[in-house]
Amino acid sequence: MQLYSFFNSSTSNRVRIALALKGVPFEYAAVNIRTAEHRAPDYVADVNPSGLVPAVVDGDFSLGQSLAIIDWLDTRYPAPRLIPRGGEQRTRILELSYLIACDIHPVNNLRILKYLDATLKVSPEQKSAWYRHWIKEGMEGVELLLGKYGSGPWCFGDAPTLADCCLVPQISNALRMGCELDAYPRGMAVFRHASEHPAFGAAQPKSQPDFVAS
Amino acid sequence: MQLYSFFNSSTSNRVRIALALKGVPFEYAAVNIRTAEHRAPDYVADVNPSGLVPAVVDGDFSLGQSLAIIDWLDTRYPAPRLIPRGGEQRTRILELSYLIACDIHPVNNLRILKYLDATLKVSPEQKSAWYRHWIKEGMEGVELLLGKYGSGPWCFGDAPTLADCCLVPQISNALRMGCELDAYPRGMAVFRHASEHPAFGAAQPKSQPDFVAS
Numbered sequence: 213m214q215l216y217s218f219f220n221s222s223t224s225n226r227v228r229i230a231l232a233l234k235g236v237p238f239e240y241a242a243v244n245i246r247t248a249e250h251r252a253p254d255y256v257a258d259v260n261p262s263g264l265v266p267a268v269v270d271g272d273f274s275l276g277q278s279l280a281i282i283d284w285l286d287t288r289y290p291a292p293r294l295i296p297r298g299g300e301q302r303t304r305i306l307e308l309s310y311l312i313a314c315d316i317h318p319v320n321n322l323r324i325l326k327y328l329d330a331t332l333k334v335s336p337e338q339k340s341a342w343y344r345h346w347i348k349e350g351m352e353g354v355e356l357l358l359g360k361y362g363s364g365p366w367c368f369g370d371a372p373t374l375a376d377c378c379l380v381p382q383i384s385n386a387l388r389m390g391c392e393l394d395a396y397p398r399g400m401a402v403f404r405h406a407s408e409h410p411a412f413g414a415a416q417p418k419s420q421p422d423f424v425a426s
Numbered sequence: 427m428q429l430y431s432f433f434n435s436s437t438s439n440r441v442r443i444a445l446a447l448k449g450v451p452f453e454y455a456a457v458n459i460r461t462a463e464h465r466a467p468d469y470v471a472d473v474n475p476s477g478l479v480p481a482v483v484d485g486d487f488s489l490g491q492s493l494a495i496i497d498w499l500d501t502r503y504p505a506p507r508l509i510p511r512g513g514e515q516r517t518r519i520l521e522l523s524y525l526i527a528c529d530i531h532p533v534n535n536l537r538i539l540k541y542l543d544a545t546l547k548v549s550p551e552q553k554s555a556w557y558r559h560w561i562k563e564g565m566e567g568v569e570l571l572l573g574k575y576g577s578g579p580w581c582f583g584d585a586p587t588l589a590d591c592c593l594v595p596q597i598s599n600a601l602r603m604g605c606e607l608d609a610y611p612r613g614m615a616v617f618r619h620a621s622e623h624p625a626f627g628a629a630q631p632k633s634q635p636d637f638v639a640s
Contacts, residue, residue, distance in 0.1 A: 338545075
């Protein structure tokens with residue numbers, strides 16, 4: 213299996229965490245989204261029609277969208293399970309994961325920040341304020357959901373789930389962008405716990421073959 | 427069950443479609459997101475910690491995030507099933523749904539357009555170009571995925587699924603914003619087919635009790 217990934221992409225990071233937790237071997241195929249390799253005609257035609265990272269390819273099968281990939285991996289390699297098959301735990305894990313994947317990450321990813329820069333010509337201060345605004349709005353929701361339904365040391369109990377695959381890269385990204393996250397102690401406790409787990413270490417940006425310090 | 431919804435919200439529309447397809451009765455609780463009722467302290471505390479629509483409340487149970495709600499409904503009211511329990515069909519339905527829910531909708535929703543207006547002070551032309559840019563980028567992916575894996579008259583075969591619950595409100599929204607969608611014949615064929623289905627009719631913005639012409 214090949215994983216098409218960019219080291220700093222937090223959606224790629226989600227899938228890398230899932231693969232590492234499950235111990236699934238894969239070949240790393242670097243896609244430099246800074247130079248728009250994800251929009252190259254061959255990539256769109258052969259790997260991912262969405263023109264985004266991450267994607268997995270396994271023989272004739274190819275699949276994009278990090279959450280669809282993790283759902284597929286969870287069926288194919290069920291141990292450890294990252295999305296329970298039913299019950300309220302499943303529902304809460306999905307709710308938190310979608311809050312991050314639909315309402316926090318997309319508005320702050322590289323293509324959006326590039327558009328703000330290149331097309332709308334916003335100032336660096338305006339771009340930074342944009343990023344912080346959506347992190348604050350989203351992380352307030354994350355913190356409330358964790359307070360209402362979560363239990364440590366992971367988002368939902370004793371083992372990492374899809375929610376942790378989403379939360380940890382998002383926090384890592386926000387810290388890299390200089391956000392102040394002390395107002396979210398529950399989220400940060402999960403993040404610190406994850407930082408000591410080898411799968412999360414293996415999946416982090418600086419452990420990837422295409423990592424470059426920026 | 428109460429559904430907290432705003433008539434024009436395409437994420438609310440997704441859940442309304444699912445409820446209508448399944449024939450689940452519910453009470454409509456209007457949340458005016460134009461006047462920020464979704465950020466009101468009582469709503470955040472009692473209904474949806476994410477501070478967003480839609481949400482469902484059923485006795486002591488409350489749940490946000492449209493895709494988590496539809497997953498929950500699909501377990502509770504399995505007929506008709508909107509997300510197959512396994513198989514490649516499930517994977518393709520999730521891939522397309524996430525492309526819309528994570529990569530198209532979030533960057534063009536009301537809170538983002540308001541921020542562009544009120545905080546970044548972009549011109550109406552710039553705001554419209556922003557909207558059209560992300561619709562084009564996203565709909566190109568949708569069209570390619572439908573071409574590669576889909577079959578009519580719905581996104582994936584003879585019956586509506588989660589993918590249609592996501593695609594139809596997104597197209598409806600794009601048309602309302604004046605986008606030209608002729609370049610996406612597969613998506614538009616699904617949209618036209620859905621327009622004749624009573625559940626999609628019942629779920630559309632103008633059928634809601636809080637509808638106002640704008």
